[in-house]
Amino acid sequence: MNSSLLSADTIAAIATAQGRGAVAVLRFSGPGAADVLRRIAPALNDPQPRLQRLAAIRHPESGELLDRALVTWFPAPRSYTGEDTVEIATHGGVLTPQLVLDALFAAGARPAQPGEFTRRAYLNGRLDLLQAEAVADLIDGRSPALHRAAVHQMERGLSRRVSDLRDAVIGTEALIAYAIDFPEEDEPPVPPARIRASAQELIARLDALLRTAPEGELLRDGALTVLAGRPNAGKSSLFNALLGTERAIVTDIPGTTRDALESTLSIQGYPFRLVDTAGLRTTDDVVEGMGIEVARRYLSAADLVLVLAEAGRPLDDEETLFLATLPSGRTLLVRTKADRREDPATDHGDGIHVSASTGAGLPELREALLRTAFGALLAEPAEAPLVTRERHARALRTAREEIAGFVAALDDEVPMEFAATHLRAAAGALEDLVGVVSVDDVLDRVFGSFCVGK
Template identity: 75%
Template sequence: MSVSPLSDDTIAAIATPAGRGAVALLRVSGPDALVVLRRIAPGIGDVQPRTQRLAALRHPQSGELLDRGLVTYFAAPASYTGEDMLEIATHGGVLTPQLVLDALLAAGARAAGPGEFTRRAYLNGKLDLLQAEAVADLIDGRSRALHRAAVHQMERGLSRRVSELRDAIIGTEALIAYSIDFPEEDEPPVPPARIVASATDVIARIDTLLATAPEGELLREGALTVLAGRPNSGKSSLFNALLGTERAIVTDIPGTTRDAVEASVSIDGYPFRLVDTAGLRETMDRVEGIGIEVARRYLAAADLVLFCIELGREVDADEASFMASVDAARLIVVRTKSDRQPDAAADADESATLTATVSATTGAGIPELRRALLSKAFGGILGEPGEAPLVTRERHARALRAARDELAAFLAAMDDGVPMEFAATHLRAAVGALEDLVGVVSVDDVLDRVFGTFCVGK
């Protein structure tokens, strides 16, 4: 679906989730918004912008009374979409909002597609593309950290940073243009070293922003944290202790967990996806074997691995081999059941890996483990203030990397003695990558990917 700015059609949608509730909200946007309204509310009278009116809502063909609702009119361009727009509050539930939507469609509106209201807001200059994505994060976000990042992005925090980078590159282009304007001079008015320093500075600023990408992207999905270990090593008990509720079955019988159990948890406002997996061992049990294979797939994709070994038990060769196979940046060795071995200590050969000692029964060591998880997954952004811009999507990182690569290519060309006017084509490409990021120039397939993930009505 492609929508152009200042569309000549009018769209409508239910903007609140279906289900039993006190109030539902419907939205209408487009040049005929008031025409559509008068067809379903013929007795509404004079409608003033930003003033609520109680109206009898009727089907335009049958005249059947559907509900009495509150109507708010927002005149273009002072609306979310930049077009004439209505918000109609009706009684909640499943049937009433749908009947009112049917009436709006019968009155001449078209059913909106996913994200079409926000897409129109973007196309009409009310939001840039980064702000539009932040709207989706505000809706979908399940952690305080992502909420803070999305609010800051909605307030153009990341957009301003990208705009500053773009302006800095254009400034470097201007220095080159100024030098080219004086070809007769023995010494150019702008020393090449100044131009190189300007481009180098922009690269450093892009690198600073890109450094937030790994943790920033985890804010959206949650850090996949997989609990692994031999059967009966305390994985399920630890899973429940971190989660704060009994989701996994805990027994002394090896092989109890035969499939992966996944749950989301927030630690100090940062999102984690905890996965309790089947105990790793050789088995002839077909069902348990399937669970172990599932565990290995989770482990391959994990952002963090909590490898559980009972405190006081010597690490065997298979466990040592497993720990050696996992990147230390992803691994935390958890010595479990410390309440049973209060005087025991972790093996010295674990010193190269972060080790935590816990008891799921008493809670000892759990706060320290939570802090270790935070440091491992989000250490790069934990100290950032709430208003610091973060790169939270792969699209953002890809565009920033493209801009950085073009700047690096410019510096390489300068170093090779390529004339500045030819080397500067890389600067123009870097500007283009940043413009794509904020949506200064965007093709329809990019917009379809961005807004296709939105809910209908937003």
């Protein structure tokens, strides 16, 4: 879709989920919104801005009464899209909203594309690109932690941080301009050391923001947490205990779990994707072998691995070797069946001791999961901006690499005016991040995942 054509017509859509309900909201926006409103609500001659009015909604061609609805008029530019916009609250259900939408089309509106309302808000300067993505996170987010990050981003928390970084890059360029303006001076008004220090400070600020990226991206889908260990180590019991429900079959027969079970878990508002896998062992059973192969695929993609072994016994050589192959910072050793060990005073090996049957150790395990998967975010202030998308991290990494390239060029005694091209590229990456430079294919990717009414 060509962004230059977006405001040439009036778009309409149902903005609430379809199905049985008390109220449905429809919205239409564009230069012809006032005309469309007059055609479907002829009795509403002089709507007052942002004042909800009860009006009869009629089909513009047949005059048939479709509903009596609440109508709100938002004249440009003080509307969500920045254009003339109308919201209609009809009775809910499937048929009534659709009949009113058909009437809007007959009155001159066209169907909105996914995300087109928010795309118009961005193009009309009502939102920047980071805020627009936050709208999508507010709609699609399934964890309180992502919701908090999205609300803060809607309030321009991340946008302000990126804008400040861009201003600082431009400020460093300005220092270079001062230095270049006085080439004949032995000591220019801006010492090179100050310019270099300014660039180094920018790198440190970008690094601080980028540190939130790995965990920030997990807020959307959840940290993939895989339970692994030999058969009958208590994986399914612990899986059920953490979820608080019986999802996995639990027996004393080794090899009961033949496939991977996945479920979502929230710990203090932070999302986890908990996966119970088949026990890892050598087997001639074809079906069990397929389950073990599935388990290994999950392990290769895991953000966090819980290695389970029964309490009260030392790890065998195979378990020790398996632990050594896993990343230490993303692996937790969990000692299961702690209530069954014969001598509670003797605990072989490290790890978190838990009992799925009594619940002992589960609070400590949940805390360890939270700290291991989201420790960097927990250390951030409550309202600190977070990097929650790969697009954000990619642009910030590009800016950092360019500034580092500028510093390296200075170290190699490259003339400052040539080294400064790195700063221009860094500023460009930050501008792309907030959407200062709009590119149609980038916008299509950002808004294409939105629901139609947004």
